[in-house]
Amino acid sequence: MASQAANQHPNREYAVELARAFGGAIIFGLPNLMTMEMWFLGFYLDRPRLILFLLVNFAILMGLSRFSGFEETASVKEDLLDALAAYGVGVIASAATLAIFGILLPGMSMGEIVGKIAVQSVPASFGAIIARQQMRGKSEEEQEEERDVAERRGGYGWQLFLMVAGALFLAFNLAPTEEMVLIGFKMSPWHAVALVLVSVLALHAFVYAVGFAGQERPPEGSGFWRLFVCYTIAGYGVALLVSLYVLWTFGRMDGADLGQIASMTAVLAFPAAIGAAIARLVV
């Protein structure tokens, strides 16, 4: 009955989904929307790097849309529509919130206004796309379809993609703050080594405890070492690469020497690893 009603009012159903998307955009965007460094980054972030990051974000949105797609027929066209809508929601939600906070004012230059919105649109659009399935009540039929989607998620490539998305989201949330650099200075090399080990352990605990989407047990024949290498170590590699990329985007690596870069990366890879680990829970 419920799905019949939905069939008769596809527009209304989609409007409700859009409202959920706005909710998700605000929830995931707020920590950044209320962070001073993020406003400042909006006007001084290197433009080519920001544009590249927006394109990467868009690709991630399209990938995530494939997971949130309940329809088996999920096609590239639908993913594109989903990603565009989510990005639009992210931009509108960010602009509205910044305007209410008095961060966007009429006298500001175009570059400043667009830059501030563009930076915020990344986490907000991420929230928008994953909210659409997180906040929705599920009918039995949908739950069945979700299991199909979950099976599809079981593929190793998709698992890696989810880890990239999760790592990118959490790293992006934390990288703008001065504390990333400060913690790097405060830590001795031994602290950094300990942090790397803790990150790997935490990641493995999540991999083991969370298990695999759609499966109760790890894939057959996967002993400890296989799991450790294929998921934990690979996941930490993802976290490191994503951290480096985010640090480069924010210009944190400019003028830093190798030791500084290594310690900043180790610091940022900790939240990135946690993000990689829980992405499979959240998405």
Place this chain on the structure above:
Amino acid sequence: MAETGNSKKSGKRSSDRQRSRPPLLEWVAAAVGLTLTLAVLGALGWEGLESAGDDPPAIDAEIRRIVPVRPGYVVEVELRNRSSATAAAVQVEGELTAADGAVATSTATVDYVPGDSTRSAGLFFADDPRLHRLEVRALGYAEP
């Protein structure tokens, strides 16, 4: 067995396809999203091309108005960045020179003056700046 499984699956597929035909609103939302995406990318790209050089920040300081306040006078200064490069920690100084040669200076620091933008600051003075010679200027900046 296999056949029923197949037909069931294909039946489900076709109903899915029917349901997955995007409603009008989805097209509208995607169109708005596309417009915003292109607008953001376009504006950033244009700004990137425009500021392709390596110009340093260039900051003008201008007196906007002078207001008497309780302990003296406040001089409102507008800082205008004429370059597209952002300046951080911009120091602004006002120098008040009386007819007898006595000099009073006040300074303020502005966190950021983004490229092609303006920011305001205020300088306090004990004497009425309107009766003396007042000069304001930006002293320096840090790269963000």
